[in-house]
Amino acid sequence: MNPIYQMNPGVQPDIAALLALYCDRYAWLIPSWCQRVFVRFEESQASGNETTDIATTVTNKTYRWATIRFHGGFLADSDLERRIDTVHEILHISLSSAIDYGRQAVKDLAAVNQSLSDHVGQQLCALHEQGVQDLAYAIVKAEENG
Numbered sequence: 001m002n003p004i005y006q007m008n009p010g011v012q013p014d015i016a017a018l019l020a021l022y023c024d025r026y027a028w029l030i031p032s033w034c035q036r037v038f039v040r041f042e043e044s045q046a047s048g049n050e051t052t053d054i055a056t057t058v059t060n061k062t063y064r065w066a067t068i069r070f071h072g073g074f075l076a077d078s079d080l081e082r083r084i085d086t087v088h089e090i091l092h093i094s095l096s097s098a099i100d101y102g103r104q105a106v107k108d109l110a111a112v113n114q115s116l117s118d119h120v121g122q123q124l125c126a127l128h129e130q131g132v133q134d135l136a137y138a139i140v141k142a143e144e145n146g
């Protein structure tokens with residue numbers, strides 16, 4: 001596995017090997033500021049939310065790390081979906097500063113106008129996820145087209 005990744009030691013070997021396969025394939029997308037990416041697997045995330053059932057990413061730019069947490073839904077996906085999911089999560093690392101700033105601005109806005117803050121917050125999250133997913137899909141399609 002690319003040395004930038006640090007796999008959670010409790011992950012079953014076959015699942016760890018599968019996650020390494022996808023993470024390694026897209027390690028080139030990790031921004032240069034990010035020095036370590038912790039890879040976690042948690043089987044049971046059945047929240048009914050399609051996105052969070054597959055994977056989630058948390059970043060800490062101050063300390064130069066990110067954590068990608070894969071969930072059981074990832075294992076049920078096709079190869080194509082796993083590739084898109086992995087690229088999607090890695091892209092969140094690059095875009096974390098912008099979305100973190102936006103989320104803080106939405107919180108600040110709540111002190112002035114709660115309903116506007118709620119509306120802007122929902123739109124910001126939806127548009128951010130759409131953009132990340134569009135980029136992930138485009139990258140995987142470009143890869144397929146050589």
Ligand SMILES: [Zn+2]
Nearest residue numbers: 088092129132
């Ligand atoms: Zn996302």
